[in-house]
Amino acid sequence: MRILLVEDDMPVAAGIEAGLALSNFVIDTVTTCSEAHGALASFDYAAVVLDRRLPDGDGLALLQAWRRAGVATPVLMLTARDAVASRIEGLQGGADDYMIKPFDLDELAARLQALLRRSAGQVDGALRHGSLALDPVARSVTLEGQPVTLVRRELMLLEALMRARGRILSSDQLKDRLYGIDEEVESNALNVHIYQLRRKLGRHMIETIRGVGYRLASPCVDSA
Structure with a gap:
């Protein structure tokens, strides 16, 4: 964050x-x-x-x-x-x-x-979205109880989406959460991170809202 x-x-x-x-x-x-x-x-x-x-x-x-x-x-x-x-x-x-x-x-x-x-409004340290759980302190992610290995930017991107609680975040909002003022950001960097998250968590986990941004899919959507 x-x-x-x-x-x-x-x-x-x-x-x-x-x-x-x-x-x-x-x-x-x-x-x-x-x-x-x-x-x-x-x-x-x-x-x-x-x-x-x-x-x-x-x-x-x-x-x-x-x-x-x-x-x-x-x-x-x-x-x-x-x-x-x-x-x-x-x-x-x-x-x-x-x-x-x-x-x-x-x-x-x-x-x-x-x-x-x-x-x-969290009671404990873990962020949860259906069968997906992220512990920001331990920097660990599990999906259906199984560990998922994410690199730093992927973890930060997932945390931003999970903290949004289903709200749509624009590309600029997500970049603001991933990069500092002085960091150079390649034009396709966000798309690459989203692609990698979908590959590791399931292609239905992250929804693209055309012309608006991204959000996590409803937990009832199959993430396999």
Whole structure:
């Protein structure tokens, strides 16, 4: 899933990018409140990791402005302020979770997965669609109880479709979830990933809605 990271400390940002990439997150990094506001207005992010102290303002003030504008994107706030009052202020200001620097990258990834589960109304960590199951943390997929091996982009594509819960996602929406701002995307890359998923999961698993986009077929459709 695609995450917006708002962090002006570049060594910290580089560490977060590398750590979250191992959990199949695509990271777009910006360093200021202004850049963060523009990025969130331009792309559909699954979540935001937001530093509290930024060069052009307070991350909490930015978050409060987003919430007043009706932005519901899950936000995990990072800060070096470890006082209980600061944590309460962040949570009451609209943060969905709060971590103190320094932090463990595995815990950050786990907390982001938990945020995504809560925002999707999931009880456990697995995504399910009929006999298809995907565990985003373990990065494993089973179909009718049998393991299916997917490469990174295929796994990310399947996760995006499963989280959509039957909604149609356009080609641009899917590309936004698979690739970062600075990544070069070949014109047929998405079609190749969809072809490979259909080959591994069954050609009826993913529906093409001509002129609109793609969605997972109803679970009652035979996926063999």
